[in-house]
Amino acid sequence: MIRKMTQDDLQEVVALWLEANLDAHDFISQSYWLTNKEDVAQALSQAEVYVYEQDATLAGFVGLDGTYIAGIFVSPRHRSNGIGKALLDDIKTLKSELQLAVYQKNKGAINFYKREGFITIEEGLDTINNEKEYVMHWEITDKLIN
Secondary structure, three states: OEEEOOHHHHHHHHHHHHHHHHHHOOOOOHHHHHHHHHHHHHHHHHOEEEEEEEOOEEEEEEEEEOOEEEEEEEOHHHOOOOHHHHHHHHHHOOOOEEEEEEEOOOHHHHHHHHHOOOEEEEEEEEOOOOEEEEEEEEEOOOOOOO
8 A cells, every 4th residue: 555654654764765775775885874864864754755555564665855756765575576666656646757866876776767667867976975876757648649
């Protein structure tokens, strides 16, 4: 089930954020994620966040800032079960366009977003971690046939 995050979910969402980032971004120092945990908790408490709950367990979430996807995070033990796609499909019903940044070394995420209709619109650099990233964009297309 996908639903809006409540304040009661916040600590579990932050724990999932940390677990997912440590697992997916082994090319970035663990101390970076640990140092930013409290700032992320504050940001998430103010953000538009949707959680995926499975069997009373928080299995994933997506955070938005307007049309910018701050991240889709799925617990490592729940990956490859369609949760990320379900979260993305859900927010695609709410927004006519979406944008995100993804580290170039995160090949799994890049392939996922490409498969879901995102295109790379520019290359950039995360100057904090000195890691190259792609900015990717998706927009709804009118597929009506006359």
